Amino acid sequence: MTSLPIYATTGQKIWHYTFRVIVGLILFFLIAPIIIIIPLSFNAESFFTFTPEMLALDPAGYSLRHYRDFFTNPDWIRPLQNSLIIAPFATVLSVSLGTLAAIGLSQSHVPYRRAIMAILISPMIVPLIISATGMFFFYSQMGLWMENTLGFSRSFTGYVKVILAHAALGIPFVIITVTATLVGFDHSLTRAAANMGATPTQTFFKVQMPLILPGVVSGGLFAFITSFDEVVVVLFVGAAAQKTLPWQMFTGLREQISPTILAAATVLVAISIVLLATVEMLRRRSERLRGLSPN
Amino acid sequence: MAEQMMAADGRTLKSSLNRALRRQKLRALLLITPLLLFILITFVVPIGQMLFRSVENQIVGDTIPRTVEALADWDAATDPVPDEDVFRAFAADMMVAVEERIHTRLGSRLNYETAGISSQFRRSGRDVEDMGEELTAQFTALDPAWQDPATWVALMADPDWIADSATAQTEPAFIISDAARDALPRTADIYADFARVTQVINTDSPTEEQPWNVVYIALYQDLIANPAPQIAGAPDGLLGAAGAAVAGFVAPDMRAAFVDSDAGWGSTATWQTIQTYSPAYTSSYFLNSVDLKQTPDGIEIAPENQQIYVKLFIRTLIMSLTIMVSCILLGYPVAWMLANLPSRQANLMLILVLLPFWTSLLVRTSAWKVLLQQQGVINDLLVWVGLVGDESRLTMINNATGTIIAMTHILLPFMILPLYSVMKTIPPSYLRAAKSLGATNWTAFWRVYFPQSVPGIGAGSILVFILSIGYYITPEIVGGTSGIFISNRIAYHISSSLNWGLAAALGTILLAVVLALYWAYDRIVGIDNVKLGG
Structure with missing residues (x-):
């Protein structure tokens, strides 16, 4: 499975890589939801989606305000x-x-x-x-x-x-x-x-x-x-x-x-x-x- | 005959070994006992109590015992509304229940079976105190002594109690005399309740309180039945005069009083409900949880608009199956890849599977709530790519889709891990052997590899199914109304509708399903082989 034998046919090669892509997508499905909340938690606005500033990697789009709230709000x-x-x-x-x-x-x-x-x-x-x-x-x-x-x-x-x-x-x-x-x-x-x-x-x-x-x-x-x-x-x-x-x-x-x-x-x-x-x-x-x- | 082998201490070897074995067993049990007791008390007993609650129905018999007894031989077919005796018994029961503030609880219980009864109990609970005051007035007019609490104590109290309460600092619990019980059985019965309520609930003394009107009604009934009762030590002539006069009294009409208070008491259905649900144990909660209804004419199917539980059970099963199948489809390739990669890469990949497994359930649920919203990341992405118009954003949350997506994600590691542990043990040489014997890739996989991985699929499927069938949190948050499970209904009955009996019955059915699956899992996999995190 690690590498394809040299005698592999084109069909086998295609399948080999398609399979890896499929597994990759499934792993992405497993991990992405957990990863995506991390940048979202630094949002400077009270939105649950990426603001245009965040997508432009503008520092003004990010802030620690939600963390401040978490650690100070009773x-x-x-x-x-x-x-x-x-x-x-x-x-x-x-x-x-x-x-x-x-x-x-x-x-x-x-x-x-x-x-x-x-x-x-x-x-x-x-x-x-x-x-x-x-x-x-x-x-x-x-x-x-x-x-x-x-x-x-x-x-x-x-x-x-x-x-x-x-x-x-x-x-x-x-x-x-x-x-x-x-x-x-x-x-x-x-x-x-x-x-x-x-x-x-x-x-x-x-x-x-x-x-x-x-x-x-x-x-x-x-x-x-x-x-x-x-x-x-x-x-x-x-x-x-x-x-x-x-x-x-x-x-x-x-x-x-x-x-x-x-x-x-x-x-x-x-x-x-x-x-x-x-x-x-x-x-x-x-x-x-x-x-x-x-x- | 050969001589028996002896151990060093002079016993036979056999008994010495047996003793050692017994001691070993005892030590093992001693180590286990504390935990076993802990689990029994903190977990098994509570569950058992819940199962019991699903059939328990003592509340009716405990709250209105006299009514239940009087209703026993009432037949709705010959007599649409019970007779005056039942209403008098009911007035007495209600008076006690109102003083103890438990009549509304009974009202809510019966309301589960016939809507509207609850308000009847509340309304008449306020009126019952004044019912029958005309009769009390007639007794008082005959002899003002009837209004004096002391007269009643002299009639009803046990001589020992009178002696004790004269000397004791605090009044001892009231004791009814046997003579009163014999001569005036009904009166003694209700007066005993009156004295108890006065002492315990109102922290007052029966020597200072005039009895309730229902006590006078009981006295009236007793005197009609026996106009010349004899109680030693009763005030002279009082009972005799009353006994002679009651025949001329205007009879109390409690039926009219109750119907006047709430017309519902004149309906056959109300009394049929009370009669049907008077036994101490009931199957009605179980019947209700499969959309059946216990009626005076037998078991019937609930009205169409109230049939929700069978549908909900079926939906729970179908959605759990869907989640299970999605987990197999998504988990199989990942497990296969894990099992066939060299161990260093496999370990790295395993971490990607274990991280979600270790992450808080609420974190994962909130992530999906954020992602699937109409203004959420996925919809934004789809709009940006142009697959979906801005005005036709997909509804992926607060419905069954949301529940299935989120729960597949949450339960996927529970499928991958058992699959992986089975696939690890399948030698790759089998596949190669099949191929070198001329099998195509597909045949080799389907005929050689797949059958060997079936135990893993079985283990993972049962695990995922057991877990998903009882899920509560995720459906509650992302399920809306069409994506909820039976557990959400159980929680609703516990915390909102307070129909605990029904919640217990639904829980019992769910528990039975899960235990059956658990038994199957134990048969197939063995509970000792549950692996956590690889």
Whole structure:
């Protein structure tokens, strides 16, 4: 496929290049919408299209006004803060519980392994709208109980509800990535450690954890992005005080569309590039550590 | 017989090994349990509760229990409007419900089945307090003691309660005496509700409040049935005199009072609705979600202008299939190219696939909203090139086209990644072998390569289909009215129309479809083999 053999016929040559053009167009379809919002977010006007000044590359056509709005307007700052409060807590919760369970699941004799796995993966499979509907009923009762019986403040309860809901949604990703890392884990290493007198805790932290860490971290990143990007469940479970960044973008898109959304979107694209790079790096490191890849 | 093998501690080897195995299983379960409990509580229970809500209908029986009981043997065929007994029971139930402020909730519930009932409940809720005051006036005229709360407490209260409330700092919860229950069953029943509402909701004391008019109606009914009730400790002669006089009273006409308050109470349909929906569990939400309707005469098809859900389910399926097919068509060439490029170039190309996968869903949706608008980039470009006139710009958003384009873009990586992981395992030598045996390019691809890539297509298709069938955000933003899915309707019933039972029923149907597909996916691919990001 890389290069055409010298005996290729004209028809084959034409097909070879047409095919490349087709694939190129599909990739363009995948990437272009994401790329195009970046220059648009520097628009000096409140338009969603390129102004003549922008097309003429006139510096006057570009400005940072939408970014200024994004970083100063409380309508955007507050949701950004909320997202940065909710996502890390949800991540910590799903990573700690998820890693333990993944280690349990990777043992050789686990009764009902298939059924347990199905339950743990279910938050990823059940459509978000159904999760949100179910959680809406359950968490509003739970919130009332926490406020009335336990005496917590309304805002604290609100955060707890959203964090628990998001942690549940992030868990399948942690389970999947960590179990995948554990598949290649050599159990004779833990036996060797035990043989040399290490306690189970020592073995876990000194031998097992460093080896599966890349999987844990990338599972954590998945859980983080799940919470950071989630809007359906938070719409149903959260109150206005827990409005997150995606929620604000969603209402913005539905009601009054302001170009600040494009600035927010660009910031999020930058974040996803960083996350993607991290996950990719971790994956390679993990493969190298486990000797799955020659380099 | 051979001697059994022994372990170092003196047990047989077999039991020693079994013990080790049990311990290992236990340790694995201990590690899994916290998460399993967490998921069960935060996720599985809420979903189960939602499923339950789709059949639950306690609200009718809980709010108007007396009416439900009185209506049980009403037959609309012989008697178009229920008799006075039903209306008296209904007046009592409404009085309690109004005081507890739950009558409007029942009104909204029944309004899902018969439009207009909600306003009937609201209107009569305001009037019910004054209904039957003529009867109360007749009792008071007979003996002013009937207007005194103390008379009622003396008649109704349990002697222990009277003793307790005399000494206690705060009044204990009211207890009806058994004697009152035996002698005046209806009165005791409604008075108990009156005392509870007075204490709990109005934080008042029954010793200081005159009972509702409906209590007098119950007393009237009890006295008509038994003119000489005996209650030990009742004020002398009071009950006897009343029992002798009630026969001469002008009977309360609650039916007239209700019809006067709202003519709807005189219609057969209203009462049929209440009767049909009085059981504690109902299939009506499920029937409604497939455009059927439960009527007193059995299950019928909903009127034409209300048939929306079957259409919406079909549209959701067709659009999900369209998106799935577009994803196959667009994903296959890319996956093929990825699988056949040298690994360095393939990795670079993979990043182009993974970047959209990692980008926020809302970013991608907003990008399409911006691109597809009539004044958006694509239309500008088409006008500039001259393909489209400035006045005939294409409508690509707020319709099905917008949803399909945006969702194909969003779900494409979910097709490419499983396809790629399957194609990577197909040895390129097979194609070469086919060609050297004389196959044309097409035959070699279609007969040799394609069949081997089918598992990848299957995996990707089910994944894309499962994801798209439950999508909410993207159709909501770019779908307008003709491009929305069943999930948007569910969200509408949760947050706007507040018909939660219907939302739960629609959700249950959707969940059943998704779980069936999930089961198929597990069969074909295995859930353990889900790969994220290559």
